[in-house]
Amino acid sequence: MKKLVAAVGTLALLTAPLQTGFAAESEQKSEDYLVKFNGxxxxxxxxxxxxxxxxxxxxxxxxxxxxxxxxxxxxxxxxNHPQVEFVEENAEAEAxxxxxxxxxxxxxxNDAQEEGHTGEGVSVAVLDTGIDNTHEDLNVAGGxxxxxxxENSDPYYDANGHGTHVAGTVAALDNDLGVIGVAPETxxxxxxxxxxNGSGSYAGIAEGIEWAIQNDMDIINMSLGGSQSSDILEDYTDLAYDEGSLVVAAAGNDGNRGGNNETVGYPANYESAMAVAAVDENNDRATFSSTGDAVEIAAPGVDVLSTVPGDGYxxxxxxxxxxxxxxxVAAQVWQTKPELTNEELRxxxxxxxxxLGPAHQYGHGLVQSLDAIQE
Structure with a gap:
């Protein structure tokens, strides 16, 4: 709210007709007002x-x-006086x-954050459509x-918005603006x-994984995938895991209401990646969430509010x-337990x-940060 400022004249006394109804002013409830005069x-x-x-x-x-x-x-x-420009109630404001x-x-x-577990010092590579590094609620360390x-050579230009949204869920800042991520200091x-356009190739994903390995990324998040397997993509996913990174990948959106088919995509389907299924606020599997033996863990994935380019949400x-x-969550836990290997953290x-239920739909269940930290 903009601060109201004004030119002071002397609070002076002027002749004006007294209006009726002022005899009982002391009996009326008074409120704060802002009054602006014409001069x-x-x-x-x-x-x-x-x-x-x-x-x-x-x-x-x-x-x-x-x-x-x-x-x-x-x-x-x-x-109603001609010398008064306006009278308005003094409205309340809040941060x-x-x-x-x-x-x-x-x-x-949030429970983990309250105990100081914010992901500080942990690096997460978001392999995606890029991240808007000018967003008021994000602090992008590199790319x-x-x-x-x-059109696509700048990692900080995200015309699609998908990568910026993913990044906000990981680490939107704790700054009294917009939203807060799971690990805001990651x-x-x-x-x-x-x-x-949100499109890519296995060659590009492999190259991105290679960059993440070469730059010592602790966690690699891949909210992407395809239906076809690839030996090269598997080799790179395995290599990242062998080199000590925790590889997290979206299970895919090819599920159905029955939830009994093998529909997990790649790279999530590889043993070296944690395949993540989606649940709603009631811990029910989202009908779109892919299912199968490769599903390893579940997390919120329905109507998730996060950052989008242009300081939006x-x-x-x-x-x-x-x-x-x-x-x-992995960043929060690893900050607290840096001695863990990626296998131990997983x-x-x-x-x-x-x-939450059947392993082929929910894996081990809903990821829990504080429980893992306190284990």
């Missing part, structure tokens, strides 16, 4: 309306505005606050693009392997939204997950 208040005007010196709470200096305690009759009378998306407390992210054309890196659904919840996340 400096002439002598006697406020007194004529029954305004006493103690009723004047403040006289502004740069505009002819006064903060005054008035009865309703006084306010109405002043509002703008950030929204906590439902998924953050659902995975105990790389596998593309060399002008170092997030924009690795653009999908173009501005929007709600998306998909296993793409579920995976970064797991990446964020086992811990699985062992402390909340059992």
């Amino acid at each position: 400096p208040a002439e002598q006697g005007l406020l007194e004529a309306f029954g305004v006493e010196d103690e009723d004047v709470l403040h006289a502004y200096e740069l505009l002819p505005v006064y903060h005054i305690n008035l009865s309703e009759n006084q306010a109405n009378g002043l509002e 703008l606050s950030q929204t906590e998306p439902w998924g953050v407390p659902h995975v105990q992210g 790389y693009s596998v593309f060399d054309d002008a 170092d997030v890196y924009a690795v653009k392997v999908l173009d501005n 929007d709600s998306f659904s998909g296993t793409s939204m579920a995976a970064p919840h797991v990446a964020g 086992s811990l996340l699985n062992d402390t997950a909340l059992d």
